[in-house]
Structures are given as structure tokens and as C-alpha cells.
Amino acid sequence: MWLYDELLRIVGDAERVSVNGAVLEQHSKGISYHSPRMPDVVVFPVSKEEVSRIMRFANENKVAVVPFGAGSSLEGHIIPLNGGISLDFTLMNEIISVRPDDFIVTVQPGVTRNQLNQALKKYGLFFPVDPGADATIGGMTATNASGTNTVKYGVMRDQVLGLELVLADGSSIRTGGYSYKSSAGYNLTGLFVGSEGTLGVFTEIILKLQGIPETTIDIKATFPSIEAAGIAATVLLKAGLPIGKIELVDQKTIQAVNAFKNTSYREEPTLFMEFSGSEPEVTNSLEIVQEIIKDEQCVTFEFENDSIKRAQLWEARHQAALAIIAANPGKGHMVTDVCVPLSELSDALQYTRKIVDQYGIDAVIFGHVGDGNYHAVFSVDTQDEEHMKQVEEVHTQIVQYALSKGGTCTGEHGIGLGKKKFLQEEHGDTLSIMKGIKTMVDPNNILNPGKIFDNVPLSAPFELK
Amino acid sequence: MWLYDELLRIVGDAERVSVNGAVLEQHSKGISYHSPRMPDVVVFPVSKEEVSRIMRFANENKVAVVPFGAGSSLEGHIIPLNGGISLDFTLMNEIISVRPDDFIVTVQPGVTRNQLNQALKKYGLFFPVDPGADATIGGMTATNASGTNTVKYGVMRDQVLGLELVLADGSSIRTGGYSYKSSAGYNLTGLFVGSEGTLGVFTEIILKLQGIPETTIDIKATFPSIEAAGIAATVLLKAGLPIGKIELVDQKTIQAVNAFKNTSYREEPTLFMEFSGSEPEVTNSLEIVQEIIKDEQCVTFEFENDSIKRAQLWEARHQAALAIIAANPGKGHMVTDVCVPLSELSDALQYTRKIVDQYGIDAVIFGHVGDGNYHAVFSVDTQDEEHMKQVEEVHTQIVQYALSKGGTCTGEHGIGLGKKKFLQEEHGDTLSIMKGIKTMVDPNNILNPGKIFDNVPLSAPFELK
Numbered sequence: 001m002w003l004y005d006e007l008l009r010i011v012g013d014a015e016r017v018s019v020n021g022a023v024l025e026q027h028s029k030g031i032s033y034h035s036p037r038m039p040d041v042v043v044f045p046v047s048k049e050e051v052s053r054i055m056r057f058a059n060e061n062k063v064a065v066v067p068f069g070a071g072s073s074l075e076g077h078i079i080p081l082n083g084g085i086s087l088d089f090t091l092m093n094e095i096i097s098v099r100p101d102d103f104i105v106t107v108q109p110g111v112t113r114n115q116l117n118q119a120l121k122k123y124g125l126f127f128p129v130d131p132g133a134d135a136t137i138g139g140m141t142a143t144n145a146s147g148t149n150t151v152k153y154g155v156m157r158d159q160v161l162g163l164e165l166v167l168a169d170g171s172s173i174r175t176g177g178y179s180y181k182s183s184a185g186y187n188l189t190g191l192f193v194g195s196e197g198t199l200g201v202f203t204e205i206i207l208k209l210q211g212i213p214e215t216t217i218d219i220k221a222t223f224p225s226i227e228a229a230g231i232a233a234t235v236l237l238k239a240g241l242p243i244g245k246i247e248l249v250d251q252k253t254i255q256a257v258n259a260f261k262n263t264s265y266r267e268e269p270t271l272f273m274e275f276s277g278s279e280p281e282v283t284n285s286l287e288i289v290q291e292i293i294k295d296e297q298c299v300t301f302e303f304e305n306d307s308i309k310r311a312q313l314w315e316a317r318h319q320a321a322l323a324i325i326a327a328n329p330g331k332g333h334m335v336t337d338v339c340v341p342l343s344e345l346s347d348a349l350q351y352t353r354k355i356v357d358q359y360g361i362d363a364v365i366f367g368h369v370g371d372g373n374y375h376a377v378f379s380v381d382t383q384d385e386e387h388m389k390q391v392e393e394v395h396t397q398i399v400q401y402a403l404s405k406g407g408t409c410t411g412e413h414g415i416g417l418g419k420k421k422f423l424q425e426e427h428g429d430t431l432s433i434m435k436g437i438k439t440m441v442d443p444n445n446i447l448n449p450g451k452i453f454d455n456v457p458l459s460a461p462f463e464l465k
Numbered sequence: 466m467w468l469y470d471e472l473l474r475i476v477g478d479a480e481r482v483s484v485n486g487a488v489l490e491q492h493s494k495g496i497s498y499h500s501p502r503m504p505d506v507v508v509f510p511v512s513k514e515e516v517s518r519i520m521r522f523a524n525e526n527k528v529a530v531v532p533f534g535a536g537s538s539l540e541g542h543i544i545p546l547n548g549g550i551s552l553d554f555t556l557m558n559e560i561i562s563v564r565p566d567d568f569i570v571t572v573q574p575g576v577t578r579n580q581l582n583q584a585l586k587k588y589g590l591f592f593p594v595d596p597g598a599d600a601t602i603g604g605m606t607a608t609n610a611s612g613t614n615t616v617k618y619g620v621m622r623d624q625v626l627g628l629e630l631v632l633a634d635g636s637s638i639r640t641g642g643y644s645y646k647s648s649a650g651y652n653l654t655g656l657f658v659g660s661e662g663t664l665g666v667f668t669e670i671i672l673k674l675q676g677i678p679e680t681t682i683d684i685k686a687t688f689p690s691i692e693a694a695g696i697a698a699t700v701l702l703k704a705g706l707p708i709g710k711i712e713l714v715d716q717k718t719i720q721a722v723n724a725f726k727n728t729s730y731r732e733e734p735t736l737f738m739e740f741s742g743s744e745p746e747v748t749n750s751l752e753i754v755q756e757i758i759k760d761e762q763c764v765t766f767e768f769e770n771d772s773i774k775r776a777q778l779w780e781a782r783h784q785a786a787l788a789i790i791a792a793n794p795g796k797g798h799m800v801t802d803v804c805v806p807l808s809e810l811s812d813a814l815q816y817t818r819k820i821v822d823q824y825g826i827d828a829v830i831f832g833h834v835g836d837g838n839y840h841a842v843f844s845v846d847t848q849d850e851e852h853m854k855q856v857e858e859v860h861t862q863i864v865q866y867a868l869s870k871g872g873t874c875t876g877e878h879g880i881g882l883g884k885k886k887f888l889q890e891e892h893g894d895t896l897s898i899m900k901g902i903k904t905m906v907d908p909n910n911i912l913n914p915g916k917i918f919d920n921v922p923l924s925a926p927f928e929l930k
Binding site for chain 1: 564565566567568569589608609610611615619620622623636637638639640642643644645646647648649650651652653655656658659660664676677678679699702703704705706707742743744745746748749750753802804805806807808809835836837838867870871872873874875876877878879880884887888891892894895896898899901902905906917918
């Protein structure tokens with residue numbers, strides 16, 4: 001095949017250019033319900049120079065390029081809609097430099113979150129963004145990922161100080177740098193973070209780090225209703241406590257976990273929390289939480305500071321998505337990702353449960369209360385058109401509810417394929433600026449085409465010659 | 466005058482369109498050494514619709530528009546280089562809505578920082594970004610301002626959740642929204658924040674708020690050398706303490722303050738700190754600071770928790786810039802604003818003092834240790850060409866030192882006029898993208914032309930007709 005031959009010529013190593021069926025298949029999808037599509041070739045670059053040569057070639061020949069990290073995207077980001085090249089960063093997984101006194105690390109995009117935290121341990125440091133999956137830093141940067149730690153430490157965009165990128169034409173640029181803040185020109189770092197592989201390909205990422213807290217305590221509290229749990233959360237947030245995590249899980253989700261794990265967690269709306277910091281600070285927070293929660297109809301209250309017991313305490317939360325997936329083998333799963341103002345979260349969760357139940361869709365629902373972001377995870381039968389139409393209706397209603405409250409269609413997963421129509425609804429008046437930027441830096445539309453917004457589809461590359 | 470007549474026709478209120486000499490003069494400069502230039506007309510809009518009509522008119526007639534807030538820019542942002550319209554937001558100073566349960570406020574751009582905090586007090590909330598001056602939120606957003614609170618709460622860009630803007634062609638758009646995070650498309654909010662009035666004019670700004678901490682304690686510690694103070698600061702930062710502020714002031718700066726205020730502060734390198742939060746947390750932090758600092762050659766150590774005494778304790782820091790200005794009446798002042806990785810700060814401060822002394826320039830030097838950002842404030846004689854050449858040489862050497870350490874030429878003041886050549890040096894490889902964005906959204910280059918980068922100068926507008 002022409003494309004394979006050309007890439008082999010560029011890379012010079014048959015081990016790192018693949019048209020093997022299993023490899024193509026692995027690069028045809030993320031973790032989502034979207035229809036898979038195989039790339040024509042998978043390439044595993046090892047250096048910026050190689051990425052640059054591949055991009056130059058792809059641009060000249062108008063071949064689509066889709067960056068690939070751990071494959072844990074929930075919105076179809078890594079599906080090569082138009083075939084072409086899947087650019088797999090597995091081999092670019094070097095932690096380039098740790099600067100412990102600066103609280104800064106520089107990594108290649110293929111480094112995974114767990115790999116990074118393992119390497120940072122000996123410095124007493126850690127990287128706080130935790131989207132659940134052991135995603136790559138490149139993928140997390142591309143989607144502006146966040147997760148349970150965000151209420152304390154912020155989203156991915158808050159951590160990225162600088163980037164080295166290769167643009168569509170193969171040129172290499174650097175944005176940002178090693179300082180903690182900068183007002184030097186337009187914020188291109190923040191623009192490339194969250195651009196979902198459509199504006200450039202990361203080859204180096206400079207990240208801010210955090211000191212590992214001295215003490216961590218985890219708390220689980222159950223409530224008679226979602227309202228009561230929501231109100232308790234709001235009061236806790238308003239108390240100015242240094243909350244590390246605060247997650248709300250609804251009753252039916254706990255039921256699903258119990259069914260899946262054969263556990264007997266109390267089937268009530270549950271708040272999971274974490275506090276970390278110095279010992280006196282954490283102890284003080286715990287006391288205040290107990291004090292506050294007593295007045296907020298709390299039914300049960302547990303806390304743990306031992307690391308194993310802490311993990312057990314969080315089990316019902318962490319198993320939530322798995323419960324619905326395991327209960328529905330062979331099904332795809334769809335994850336909603338709206339984010340609303342804090343005070344709207346408890347109503348939004350109730351609305352979501354009501355809609356989901358009305359449509360008779362199996363779902364677990366849990367929320368990052370500190371950010372107003374929550375997920376409904378549905379098990380879907382992608383072969384059943386009528387069912388998929390209903391699922392899309394539910395998704396649309398959840399998003400429209402969030403938008404009507406000033407919220408967003410995606411808090412942390414990105415637009416990808418599944419939320420393009422919602423982006424139109426949410427930011428229609430700025431889409432022309434977004435598309436203008438895209439066209440300026442990628443005039444041939446080779447970088448992850450068809451993601452974030454629809455684009456003129458490219459022909460399959462080998463038909464071009 | 467044609468321009469006056471046209472604007473009066475648009476605004477319909479002679480009180481809000483001015484060609485009065487004193488008003489033009491007031492809008493000819495910020496607080497900096499840059500040569501003033503008067504606008505042709507000053508307009509005081511009262512609504513988005515009016516801003517929109519003014520922009521449409523200016524765009525059709527290729528008249529430059531320079532947004533104006535409190536006039537406290539340190540980099541010449543508000544100087545109408547090409548004349549035209551100074552768009553003064555003084556009358557758009559409404560706090561549109563406070564949402565205490567969401568920790569969100571929506572303001573018009575002319576609201577000042579102090580006005581906002583005054584209004585928020587009754588909710589137990591505050592807006593944390595403190596650049597020193599009582600700047601407008603619009604101006605702070607335009608320069609991505611920060612200040613002493615940044616080590617704890619982040620920069621302006623971290624607070625802005627959404628914007629309503631009028632573009633050069635008069636169209637109105639909204640970016641972001643009322644949710645705490647979003648991955649919906651390109652991060653246009655973060656692009657417009659820090660765009661220095663060159664991409665659009667803010668008409669509404671949505672900000673994140675913070676709870677007022679229960680307890681605040683301020684600390685002052687002196688050291689035998691800048692090295693010792695710098696090392697102490699690094700150890701404190703590494704200890705994972707929840708530092709609210711940490712500022713380093715050099716010995717000669719304290720001398721300048723003593724001479725100016727007739728005070729007798731110890732003339733030694735001094736660290737100023739603040740801790741805030743719950744009482745047990747703050748007490749614990751204070752104890753740890755004392756413990757750490759004892760081992761770091763600390764000479765004197767004071768702390769205060771009473772609000773008046775806390776202000777007194779910070780006096781030497783807050784008077785630093787005033788000391789140099791008051792001692793040099795009639796002079797301009799130039800403020801360097803580099804930011805370096807944390808571990809480089811103490812060396813950078815020493816390097817800066819050495820260079821400044823070598824050139825015999827009067828200067829005070831102080832740094833935001835938690836961010837690696839510091840300022841040298843020079844008193845300059847703008848009429849003396851030889852002297853200005855020397856001052857520019859010093860500034861250039863300070864910036865080049867910072868860039869050689871991976872830092873930036875501006876941590877919080879912006880590029881404006883005075884740092885354009887440094888932007889070329891720092892981000893030359895991305896300037897074409899920045900300029901491409903500028904050209905896309907402002908093809909006639911009417912929005913604050915000549916700021917951030919050089920642009921084709923516009924003719925004076927009344928010569929166009």
C-alpha cells in the first residue's frame with residue numbers, strides 16, 4: 001500500500017508502522033458507543049522530528065492524522081473518521097525532566113497519569129488531575145480532562161504551563177514556558193489545551209505539580225433524598241472548607257453497585273468527600289463537616305484515614321460506571337457530561353433521574369458536586385435504531401436542561417463526535433471564530449477531521465495518488 | 466469635527482461624548498513612562514447596544530478604538546497611538562448579578578475591584594485578584610492581571626468563567642458560561658482574557674468568587690541575604706503550606722521606603738507572608754513557618770492577626786513602588802515584570818539588583834515569590850535619550866536573563882507598548898498564529914492597534930472623509 005510504504009520510508013522501522021488487523025482494530029475506537037472506523041495505518045513515532053516529518057508528508061498528501069494516547073476517550077476522539085494515519089504516542093512516554101524545586105515536570109505526551117505519579121513519589125510530589133482512566137497526559141491535555149480532584153486543584157488547563165507542538169504543516173512551535181504565569185501575548189497554551197487533536201500534535205507538555213499532602217481523610221455520608229444531600233453539599237462548600245473531593249451518587253446507582261458487586265451499601269443518596277493537608281487542618285475540617293452534616297438530615301456518617309480503608313469507602317462511587325457496564329455485556333455505553341452552576345446540581349440530578357426513568361433507560365448517575373459536573377452513564381444497544389433515537393432524546397434533554405441553567409454540554413470529556421450538535425446550540429455565535437482558527441492552522445483539515453465540528457470529509461488517502 | 470458629530474449622533478447625549486482638552490489628556494496615558502497621545506474623542510457608552518453601534522461605525526470608517534478602564538495600565542495599553550476613539554467604561558459599572566450559592570458574580574467591565582469587594586462583603590464572599598491599583602475588572606481581564614493573592618487563588622484567567630464581547634464589526638458574542646468548567650470547543654474565554662483590547666471589547670464578565678476566610682495572619686521575617694530569604698521561601702513552598710501571599714523585598718528597597726516614609730524598618734531582605742483559612746489551620750501554618758524559618762537564618766520574625774496591625778506590617782512592601790516614585794517627582798516610571806521558575810527567583814533578584822546598581826539606576830525590587838514574578842521599578846527621565854537607552858538596556862538584560870531560565874517577559878502587566886520587542890524574542894515562533902487570530906477577528910485593525918505587536922498604523926480618522 002502506498003501510504004504504508006511512504007510512512008515506512010519516513011520512519012525507517014517496520015516495527016513502528018503497522019497495518020496489522022488487530023492493531024488497526026485497536027485504533028478504531030475509544031471507550032464509547034460511537035461506530036468504530038479503522039485507520040489505514042498506525043504509526044508509532046519516537047521523536048518530535050519524526051512527528052514533524054509525518055505531518056509534513058500527511059499535509060502535502062492531504063492524509064488525515066488522528067493522535068492516539070491510551071484509547072480511553074469517551075467521545076470518539078480517536079476514531080479515524082476518514083481513515084488515514086493513527087499516530088500512536090505509546091513510545092513517546094519519557095518523563096523528560098522533573099524540577100522538584102519548581103514543582104514542574106516536562107513529559108512526552110504518551111506518559112500516563114499513573115506512570116507519572118509513580119515517578120513523582122520519590123520527590124514527595126504528585127500530578128493531581130485524575131479522570132479515572134489511566135489516560136495519557138497527551139490525551140488529557142487534548143480534552144482538558146479533569147475529575148474528582150478538580151474542586152481542589154483545577155482542570156487540565158490549569159496545570160499546563162507550556163507545550164511543544166507540531167502543526168499540520170510539520171513545523172514545530174512552543175507555547176508558554178517554565179514560569180507559573182505569563183501575560184505575554186495571546187494565550188495559545190490554553191487554546192491548544194482542549195483542542196482535541198484538531199489544531200496541533202503535542203510532543204512535549206510542561207505541567208505544574210503539587211506536594212503530596214501530609215494527611216488525607218475520606219468521608220461517606222448518606223441522606224434521605226438527593227435534595228438533602230445537595231443542600232448539605234452546598235452548605236459544606238459555602239463553609240469555605242478546603243475540600244479535596246466531593247461526589248454525589250444517587251440511590252439507584254448504589255442499588256446498581258450492590259447488584260453488581262453483591263455488596264450491601266445503604267441504598268440512599270450518598271456524598272463521598274476527601275480532605276487533605278496538614279493533620280490539624282484535616283481534623284478541623286472533619287469536625288466542621290460532622291457539625292454541619294448533623295443539621296442536614298444526614299442518615300449515616302463514616303470516615304477513614306487509612307489508605308486501604310479509604311479506597312474501600314469510595315468503592316460504591318468508583319464501581320458506579322463499571323456496574324452498569326458489567327450488567328450489560330455487549331452493549332455500548334454513552335456518558336453525559338453536563339456541568340451546571342453549583343446551586344443547580346441537585347435539581348439537575350433529580351431531573352436527569354426522572355427523564356432516564358421515564359424512558360426506561362438503565363443508568364447510573366453521579367456528580368462532581370464541587371464543580372457542578374455530573375455524568376449519567378447509559379448502557380445502549382447501538383444496533384437498535386429506535387432505542388438509539390430515544391437515548392439521543394434523553395441526552396438532548398439533559399443537555400438542554402443544563403444549557404437553560406447557564407451550564408455546558410461537556411464539563412470534561414470534550415465534544416468529539418457525540419456532542420457536536422450541542423456545541424452548535426451552546427456556542428453557535430462563536431463557532432465561526434473557532435472554525436476560523438482551525439482553518440488558519442490546518443488549512444487542509446488533516447488534523448483529526450470531523451471532531452468538534454463537521455468538516456469537509458477527506459477522501460481515503462490512497463485514492464489520492 | 467466629523468468624528469465627534471457622528472459619535473454624538475450614535476450616542477445621542479452630549480454629556481457622554483467629549484473633546485474637552487482635560488478629558489482627552491486624561492485618556493492619553495496610563496501610569497507609565499510611555500509618551501502620551503490624545504484620542505480624538507472620548508465616548509462613555511452605557512450599554513452593549515451602544516458599544517455595538519460605536520464599533521460598527523468605527524469599523525466601517527476604519528477609526529481606531531481603545532478601551533479605557535481606570536487608567537492604571539503600566540504598559541501603555543490605553544494610549545491611543547493612532548488617535549481615534551477612547552472608549553471609557555466608567556459608566557458601565559453595574560454589578561449585574563451576585564449568585565452567592567454559585568460563588569459567581571456577573572459584572573460590567575467598568576466595575577472596579579474595590580467596588581466589587583465592597584458589594585460582596587455582605588455575602589461573605591470576595592474577589593481575590595489584587596493587582597494593587599483599584600483597576601476595573603475589564604482592564605484586569607484585558608491584561609490577565611494578578612498580584613499578591615495569586616499564589617493561593619490564581620490569575621485573572623483562572624477566575625473568568627465567561628464573557629460577553631462586542632467584536633470589531635459590532636457583533637456581540639458570548640464565550641464560556643456559568644459552569645465552573647467546560648470542555649466545549651476551543652477555549653475562547655481564555656483567549657480573550659489577556660488580549661489587551663486587541664480582539665474584542667468586553668461588555669459583561671462572569672467571575673468566580675471565594676469565601677472570606679475565617680482567620681488571616683500576616684508574617685514579616687528578615688534575613689541576612691537575598692539567598693537566605695530565597696531559600697527560606699523555597700523551603701516554605703515545598704512544605705505544602707496553604708500560603709496566601711509570599712513576597713520578597715530586597716534591602717535597598719527597604720532603605721528607599723525608610724527614606725521616603727521616615728520609618729526605621731530593618732534594612733534587610735524581607736519576606737512578607739499571609740496565611741488564611743480556619744483558625745486551627747492558620748495557627749498550625751504559623752507554627753510550621755516559625756519552625757522552618759528558624760533553621761533558615763531568619764534574623765527577625767513578627768506576625769499579626771489584627772487587621773489594622775496586619776496592614777502596618779505590610780507597609781514596607783506596599784510603599785515600595787511609591788517610595789521610588791515620590792523620591793523622583795516629574796520622572797516617568799518603568800516597571801519590569803519578568804517571571805521565572807520558582808527556584809530561579811532568588812538568583813534573578815540578585816542579578817537584577819547587580820545590573821541596576823551597575824548602571825547607577827535608582828530602583829526598588831520586589832517579587833511575588835510564590836509565582837516567581839518580580840518587579841524592578843525604575844524612575845526614568847524620558848527627556849534624556851542617553852539615559853533612556855541605558856534603562857532599555859537594563860530592561861533588556863533583565864528580560865533576557867529571565868528568558869534564558871525558561872521565564873517570561875511579563876507575568877501580569879501585559880505586552881502593551883513597552884514589551885513588544887520581547888514578545889518577538891519569547892514567542893517569535895507563534896507570533897504568526899497570534900497575528901492570524903488578530904487579522905481574522907479585526908481585519909481593519911481598529912481594536913487597540915499597535916499594542917502587543919506592531920501593526921500598520923491607521924490614518925487619523927477625520928482625514929478619511
